[in-house]
Amino acid sequence: MEIELSLSGGITVVGIRGSVDGLTADDLMRILSDRVSEGAVRLVADCSALDYTSSAGLRSLLGAVKLARQHGGDLRLAAIQPPVLRVLDLSGFTGILKYYPDVETAVVSFAEPA
Amino acid sequence: MNLPHRHQRGVAVVIGSGSVKCAAALGLVNVLNRAGIAIDMLVGCSAGCLYATMLAAGRSTAEAAEMTRQLWTSTITDQHNRRAWLKAAFPRLFGFDARFGLRDDRLVMERLNAAFGDARIEAMPTPLFLTATDFANGNQAVFSSGRAVDAIRASIAVPFLFSPWPIDGRLYIDGYMSDPLPVGVAMREGAEVIVAMGFDSPYQEHISNAGRFAFQVSAILSNNLLKSQFAFHGLAHHAEIIPIIPEFKQRIRMFDIEKIPYIIEEGERAADAQLPYLSRLLDAQAAVTAGGAA
Numbered sequence: 001m002e003i004e005l006s007l008s009g010g011i012t013v014v015g016i017r018g019s020v021d022g023l024t025a026d027d028l029m030r031i032l033s034d035r036v037s038e039g040a041v042r043l044v045a046d047c048s049a050l051d052y053t054s055s056a057g058l059r060s061l062l063g064a065v066k067l068a069r070q071h072g073g074d075l076r077l078a079a080i081q082p083p084v085l086r087v088l089d090l091s092g093f094t095g096i097l098k099y100y101p102d103v104e105t106a107v108v109s110f111a112e113p114a
Numbered sequence: 115m116n117l118p119h120r121h122q123r124g125v126a127v128v129i130g131s132g133s134v135k136c137a138a139a140l141g142l143v144n145v146l147n148r149a150g151i152a153i154d155m156l157v158g159c160s161a162g163c164l165y166a167t168m169l170a171a172g173r174s175t176a177e178a179a180e181m182t183r184q185l186w187t188s189t190i191t192d193q194h195n196r197r198a199w200l201k202a203a204f205p206r207l208f209g210f211d212a213r214f215g216l217r218d219d220r221l222v223m224e225r226l227n228a229a230f231g232d233a234r235i236e237a238m239p240t241p242l243f244l245t246a247t248d249f250a251n252g253n254q255a256v257f258s259s260g261r262a263v264d265a266i267r268a269s270i271a272v273p274f275l276f277s278p279w280p281i282d283g284r285l286y287i288d289g290y291m292s293d294p295l296p297v298g299v300a301m302r303e304g305a306e307v308i309v310a311m312g313f314d315s316p317y318q319e320h321i322s323n324a325g326r327f328a329f330q331v332s333a334i335l336s337n338n339l340l341k342s343q344f345a346f347h348g349l350a351h352h353a354e355i356i357p358i359i360p361e362f363k364q365r366i367r368m369f370d371i372e373k374i375p376y377i378i379e380e381g382e383r384a385a386d387a388q389l390p391y392l393s394r395l396l397d398a399q400a401a402v403t404a405g406g407a408a
Contacts (some may be wrong), residue, residue, distance in 0.1 A: 022354040022395055052391060055348035055355035083387070086359055090312070092345035114177065 003031050011107045012040040017049040028057070032064035032075070038063030041073025043107040048079035058091055065097060074098065078106035124152030124167035125392070128297035129162030129171075131288070131336070132313030133368040134377065136161045137182055138360045139311050141381025142173040146309075147175075149389055151396065155241040157299045161186070162311075163244045163269045167262050169278035170242035172232060180376055185225045188369035189274060193218035198277075212249060212285055215277030219267070222276070226263045233262045243303065244269055245296045246286035249278045254292035258297050259282075274328055290315075294340040297347045297355055306353045307395060311381070312340060316365065339357075356392060360384040 001024035004015035008084040012035055020028055035043065045061070053061070068075045077101070080088065088094050101104040125146070129139040139162065146153060152161035158166025164185070168178040183283040195218045201208040202216075237243050244257045257265035260281065268279040268286035278285040289296065295312035315333035318326045348355055360380040366373055 019391055020292075021391055023391075023398055051387070054357075054391070055351060058304050086361075087357055088350055090341055090344055090357060090359065092341045 008107045012043045015046040019052040022056040025056040025060035029060040041071040043075045048086040076106045078103045124154040125307045125309045126155045126300035128157040128310040130312035131160030131290035135313045135375045137377045138381025139165045141378040142385040145385035157243045159245045163266045170238040170240040190222040191217045213277045230262045245289040247291040249285040249287045293343045308355045311358045358384045
């Protein structure tokens with residue numbers, strides 16, 4: 001798994017490449033927690049290059065979402081590829097997370113009234 | 115042919131409900147065999163029980179596919195249970211009771227007995243757990259001993275179609291009613307890495323009769339139950355659940371046994387996609403175990 005951080009319109013965009021799983025989930029959680037601790041509570045996960053997530057990956061995503069929301073922000077997902085979307089859907093995550101077709105739309109969504 | 119196991123620790127394989135689509139598990143097992151990954155335990159639900167039992171008994175995937183063609187034909191639901199229809203129409207007159215099923219189950223029992231005889235769950239070479247649902251209270255029932263035929267018959271007791279099945283004084287219905295993909299059983303039995311193959315129940319294209327209406331209602335309930343249970347177990351388990359969800363581009367009906375080669379192929383494709391990660395995970399676990407032992 002590779003993580004690339006960038007800023008877009010004041011929103012932290014977290015590009016995730018590869019697989020979020022039992023071997024990498026802790027790294028993702030640590031990186032996201034660090035950003036939230038630094039005050040970057042509005043995050044978008046760019047999932048366009050994310051090709052797999054296992055149960056450990058889901059736990060880390062959920063942990064990051066909870067943390068961001070506890071601090072008044074949110075972690076929103078963008079450009080989820082079909083295999084990952086199926087796992088998110090099977091796990092009920094599509095009912096509790098906000099997700100968008102692309103990063104730009106996800107970033108803009110933070111400007112909309114909640 | 116049994117390949118030497120490349121990994122010290124194996125995986126638990128959970129095969130969810132899904133009628134003939136469960137044959138995709140044979141594709142998954144082909145992939146695990148080729149990679150030298152051992153199966154430490156098998157868990158089956160509903161039709162998944164058929165495959166879990168065949169594999170736990172040491173049948174090859176080719177043998178299991180052939181057994182399915184013999185066993186799982188539409189003729190097993192051809193015979194109406196006339197008395198059940200009369201019981202439904204005139205419950206007091208004909209004595210309606212909990213053992214209600216609109217299809218005669220003699221043929222399916224004949225075939226299950228021919229396939230598995232008196233084989234017992236506890237005697238299987240690979241540990242086997244079969245799930246059904248307690249008809250009195252809706253609790254999941256897990257059979258880890260007893261006659262395999264009884265547990266399978268209980269777990270495939272599709273409501274309204276086949277009557278609930280008695281085991282030790284209790285009645286049981288289809289396992290999907292309590293959990294269509296029972297990964298919780300593997301967790302409880304101590305599995306660290308769980309490979310879970312699950313299937314959505316198909317929605318009806320046309321609701322043209324009461325039977326299709328009932329199947330549609332059942333599919334809605336079971337698909338939502340699948341999601342909620344899987345979400346709970348995924349978040350509750352400390353280790354790893356690897357979902358393998360075959361994507362069928364062709365519509366698969368309950369008894370489409372002629373599509374078994376295609377179903378197995380899709381199972382292999384879905385499993386192949388997760389194999390690199392599964393291998394890395396098992397290697398990492400083996401390294402931790404070796405480090406701990408040193």
